[in-house]
Amino acid sequence: MATAQAVPSDRVMRAADGTPLKVALARAERSQKLRAILLVLPLFLFIVLTFVAPIGKMLWNAVHDPDVAENMPRTVQSLGGWDGKDLPSEEVFAAFVADMQEAQKNKQAALVGKRLNYELSGIRSKVIATARKVGALTEGPYKDAVIGIDKIWGETETWATIKRSSSNFTPFYILSMLDLRQGADGSVERVPADRAIYQDILLRTLGISLIVTLLTLILGYPVAYMLATSPQKTASILMIFVLLPFWTSLLVRTTAWMILMQDGGVFTQLLNLTGITFVLNMLGAIDGEPQLFKTRFATIVAMTHIQLPFTLLPIYSVMKTISPTYMRAAKSLGGTPFYSFVRVYMPQTLPGVAAGCLLTFILCLGYYITPALVGGPTDQMISGFIERAINSENNWGKASALGVILLIATLILYYVYNKLVGIDRMKLG
Incomplete structure (x- = not known):
């Protein structure tokens, strides 16, 4: 780099070529910024073309009615x-x-x-x-x-x-997807009860997503703790089993659950061998063999299996950064292992819990393949109706309105998450 020198006549610091030092530094900074922009530009264009533009088109179709x-x-x-x-x-x-x-x-x-x-x-x-x-x-x-x-x-x-x-431009599509409509005078009113189905679909989607999120948290939290506290060799072997489902496609895993859940399949035989089927028949809960395939139970089990790593890994990454000295200090001050775990260790894992649950819940909102293959007619979620509106009904306004509802639900969830936890408070390792 050229050395700077002082010119006594005007007392301005200049580079070796005579350019004022401030001008030379500004020119160098502009060059670095331009280089950085050129490096980021391909990714920016990719995001605009594949993410921002489709969302903008969806928002447009939801209200455009020419x-x-x-x-x-x-x-x-x-x-x-x-x-x-x-x-x-x-x-x-x-x-x-x-x-x-x-x-x-x-x-x-x-x-x-x-x-x-x-x-x-x-x-x-x-x-x-x-x-x-x-x-x-x-x-x-x-x-x-x-x-x-x-x-x-x-x-x-x-x-x-x-x-x-x-x-x-019209609010018709969005109102219809909320089981509302405009009256003759322009006022908003509920549709007749025999035509109101979309609020139930929305609540069903939210309910299934919430249940799957809670199950993945209950099952994944202990495993994440074991991974974070086990010796490195043991943790590496366990991590392979956690990541193993990612080696096969979602469709293959869902198809496997179809085989396991079908009538007379592995699950049915297991319930028969353990006597659970006999007990359920005695209690009057079922009549004959249990029907697992094409049920809400099958949908939730399959989705939980698929989403478990998405909840577990963020929790594990946060647990890995927690020093074991905190627990030792709590125990040295008289805390029992359970009390120390609940009051000292668990609060530090909340950012990971929130991030994992948010990720799983948002992904569950958009599930289509799994409910379509292993769920029954009353287990279909919003994504299935979006597919039907596009491919069967050719109703892009309806499909876009359902997409807008999912987008709003996702943004609300992120807003709540950011208020409760905050993106800046996450401690991902």
Whole structure:
């Protein structure tokens, strides 16, 4: 590096080439920052393209609803002054006929029908049929003619649905995934009880995730303690068994549980040999052999097996940093082994417990393969309904709204975790 020298005339420190020292240092810092940015740029672009952009698209699809507004502009404009009490005026029906004729010409009637069908079941086929028949209408009056094509156009609820769907942005999808809907006057209300299913699905997803998280904590905490306090040779062998499940794919492990849990499988035979099946039959809990496959029990057991290392490893990494002198000091001051463990050792492991439980709970929220293979119809979680909305229903708005709900649940969990534990208080080794 060039040496610095003082110039007596202006008393400014300069480098050997005459450049002021401050300018030379600033130039060197800019060069280092640019080099660092170039090194980070590939990872940043990867995160933006594979993580930030898909989440942004999901948020957009959850509220973006242009199908009716783009394909029925005249009807949407005419319905702007409709009060929703009686049937719309002749002007609205005339605009409706013009829009349907245009939609039929552009082959967009099915798109309009599909969107309206999300709120009014069975209307899709009626929209398509109406779009074909209104081509014969060349002059008014249109109101009676349209109602004559199908009586559904004589119901105020149909036009209220069209008006609610007339904006490019709508809360419909998110409200629907919470078993809510907008009334004719725009107020939010609950859907009828026979159509309310998504709150139960959300509670089911949260409940299964919570149970699996607690089971992995109960099973993983003692193992993590044993790993952290055992001699290095023993701990290394035990760690291999902990990491062994990572050597096989999730699908293979789930398939193995299908074989173990099937009727007449290993678990059923084990319950028969130990007499548990006989006791359960005597108590009236079951009738015949226990049915384990396609049950909530099978789903929870399989998910617990898969998630156990994700809870155990953060706890172990924190336990490994805790000095054994704390326990020895507590015992020397008169504390019993149990009291010392609970009051001295356990509080120091809370950051690892919180991190492991948070990781497991968030991963469980997005489970799809395991509940689909080993769970029954009443054990499917939100991810299964997202898959069905995309692949079977082609309803990206519904899928995106469910994804937004999962994202909000994850952010709330992280916020609570950060408030209780704090990311800066984690002591990962």
